[in-house]
Structures are given as C-alpha cells and as structure tokens.
Amino acid sequence: MEREIDCWLTDMDGVLVHEHKAVPGAAELLDQWRAQGKRFLVLTNNSIYTPRDLSARLARSGIDVPEDQLWTSALATATFLKDQAPGGSAFVIGEAGITTAMHEAGFVMTDTSPDFVILGETRSYSFEAITRAIRLIDAGARFIVTNPDVTGPSPEGPLPATGAVAALITSATKREPYVVGKPNPMMFRSAMNKLGAHSERTGMIGDRMDTDVVAGIEAGLHTILVLSGIATRADIERFPFRPREVLDSVADLLD
Structure with missing residues (x-):
C-alpha cells in the first residue's frame, strides 16, 4: 500500500x-x-437501527464495535439536516434509527407544515404515511431520503426498500429527493x-x-x-x- x-x-x-x-x-x-x-x-x-441496536447485533455475531464507532445513513441524514436547518421540523417515515437520530439533532417531529419529509428504511411502509408524505411535499416540504437502496434482503427473497418507495413518491409529486447515504x-x-x-x-x-x-x-x-x-x-x-x-x-x- x-x-x-x-x-x-x-x-x-x-x-x-x-x-x-x-x-x-x-x-x-x-x-x-x-x-x-x-x-x-x-x-x-441501513437506517432502521440505532447505533446501540447495531452494536448489540454485531456483538451477537462475535464482533465488538461500541455504538460511537457506528455511522449510519440515519446519523448522516440527521447531521446534514442539523447543519441545513437547525431546530427544524420533519415528517419522518422510518424506524428508531432515523427517528432517534432526528430527535437527537434537535428536530421537531410533526405532520403539520414540516420543513422536511424524510423517508427512511422500514419493514412496513404504510400507505397512509406515504400519502401524507406526498401531500406535504406537494405543499412545499423538502424531500430527503436516507439511502437509495431499492431492495433489501429477506429469507424469502428481495423486499422493496427506501429507493423503491422514494420512486413512488417522486412519481406522484414530480419532486426528486436529496439522498444522503x-x-x-x-x-x-x-x-x-x-x-x-x-x-x-x-x-x-x-x-x-x-x-x-x-x-x-x-x-x-x-x-x-x-x-x-x-x-x-x-x-x-x-x-x-x-x-x-x-x-x-x-x-x-x-x-
């Protein structure tokens, strides 16, 4: 080297x-x-898990990584948005990884006139939440996606992931997201x-x-x-x- x-x-x-x-x-x-x-x-x-969750998952595999040595697309997204709009508000679709990161970055979670709509990874995308996201983006919220992966693995085969749902929202709003991961x-x-x-x-x-x-x-x-x-x-x-x-x-x- x-x-x-x-x-x-x-x-x-x-x-x-x-x-x-x-x-x-x-x-x-x-x-x-x-x-x-x-x-x-x-x-x-992956933006589903918090660093603490990931550290525990790695430990079960026999790998020791403390939570402060893990960096996820959720943390990168929260860091980016804290720099862009400190103390802003967001409508978030996702699991603990992204919601916790956004809370810790000082964001208010709301579905009323948020500054941002943030789409993260989740195991169950709700049609209701996607509809809400589309309407908020149409009303002027900026569209942010944690990662572009269109499918994720599962024992039964591929699952649609963040990038695929983002494409659905883009198709409905004609608005391209900014993708952080x-x-x-x-x-x-x-x-x-x-x-x-x-x-x-x-x-x-x-x-x-x-x-x-x-x-x-x-x-x-x-x-x-x-x-x-x-x-x-x-x-x-x-x-x-x-x-x-x-x-x-x-x-x-x-x-």
Missing part, C-alpha cells in the same frame, strides 16, 4: 458480517486496528468529520462497486473491494472505475 492509512471506514454487511455471522478475520482486524491506534468507523446504509460521498465525508480524518490517509472497505467503491473514489479515499459480500471479480469489469485494491476478504488485511 503506497500511502499510510491511519483511519478506516468499513461497510458492515458483506464485509464484517455475512448472513448474521462474522466474516472470518473481521473481529481480529478490528482488534489489530485498536492495537495500532488506528481510528475507524463501521458504516451502514452511499453512493453520495457525503456519507463518507461526514464519517471522516466525526473521526477528524483526512481523505489522503483514510481507507474504505466495501463489498459493492455501485455504492461503496464509487463513493469512496469520489471522496478521495483509498478504496478496497472485498469479495466476501455482493461483488464478484466479474462485476468489476462492468464498471468504468476501479477500486485501488481487490481482496478476497478483510482477513487479507491482517498482519
């Missing part, structure tokens, strides 16, 4: 855990970073701000070309694609950009 990396951003699903089990070498890599004094954050585009490089930039990191000395590990790698390149990071999740070697050829390194898994980063 030609540049010294002193901070790391790593995706969670497909990189550290796969189907609720720790990827071999993942726990050891985090221990290695701690021993070397490297700062790191674990990132996820990957592949928006803002997700990585806000994570680096939290770490006090500089892009020149920050590495990013992900398992997807279309979100992790492209956002990492745009944020100026040292990008590593691991093949323990979604991407395969054949996938890399389909994109007009390349990660800096391709590894089988995070185990390849152990000394």
Whole structure:
C-alpha cells in the first residue's frame, strides 16, 4: 500500500458480517486496528437501527464495535439536516434509527407544515404515511431520503426498500429527493468529520462497486473491494472505475 492509512471506514454487511455471522478475520482486524491506534468507523446504509441496536447485533455475531464507532445513513441524514436547518421540523417515515437520530439533532417531529419529509428504511411502509408524505411535499416540504437502496434482503427473497418507495413518491409529486447515504460521498465525508480524518490517509472497505467503491473514489479515499459480500471479480469489469485494491476478504488485511 503506497500511502499510510491511519483511519478506516468499513461497510458492515458483506464485509464484517455475512448472513448474521462474522466474516472470518473481521473481529481480529478490528482488534489489530485498536492495537495500532488506528481510528475507524463501521458504516451502514441501513437506517432502521440505532447505533446501540447495531452494536448489540454485531456483538451477537462475535464482533465488538461500541455504538460511537457506528455511522449510519440515519446519523448522516440527521447531521446534514442539523447543519441545513437547525431546530427544524420533519415528517419522518422510518424506524428508531432515523427517528432517534432526528430527535437527537434537535428536530421537531410533526405532520403539520414540516420543513422536511424524510423517508427512511422500514419493514412496513404504510400507505397512509406515504400519502401524507406526498401531500406535504406537494405543499412545499423538502424531500430527503436516507439511502437509495431499492431492495433489501429477506429469507424469502428481495423486499422493496427506501429507493423503491422514494420512486413512488417522486412519481406522484414530480419532486426528486436529496439522498444522503452511499453512493453520495457525503456519507463518507461526514464519517471522516466525526473521526477528524483526512481523505489522503483514510481507507474504505466495501463489498459493492455501485455504492461503496464509487463513493469512496469520489471522496478521495483509498478504496478496497472485498469479495466476501455482493461483488464478484466479474462485476468489476462492468464498471468504468476501479477500486485501488481487490481482496478476497478483510482477513487479507491482517498482519
């Protein structure tokens, strides 16, 4: 590796855990970073869970990540909106991840003339809430989406996710949302701000070309694609950009 990396951003699903089990070498890599004094954050585009929930879920998989070392699209969204409109109001569709983050950012939750309509990930999108969102956007609320993923995994097969519901709302309102999560490089930039990191000395590990790698390149990071999740070697050829390194898994980063 030609540049010294002193901070790391790593995706969670497909990189550290796969189907609720720790990827071999993942726990050891985090221990290695701690021993070397490297700062790191674990990132996820999923806005359902709070950092506390995610920390507990990772612990059950055998991976120790305290909640202050987790960075979600919900936290990135709340940080962005706190900067844009401190003390603002929002109508939020989503679970504890986004509602808690917005509360902690000082926002008022309301369905009466909010500044923003925020669409996050949820297991059950209510037709009533979507209808309310459409009417509020039509009335002038700004439309924000936590992450663009159009489907999510389930044991029975793919589920429609935030990006798919956002497309429905856009179709009804003719208003495109601002999307905060990957592949928006803002997700990585806000994570680096939290770490006090500089892009020149920050590495990013992900398992997807279309979100992790492209956002990492745009944020100026040292990008590593691991093949323990979604991407395969054949996938890399389909994109007009390349990660800096391709590894089988995070185990390849152990000394």
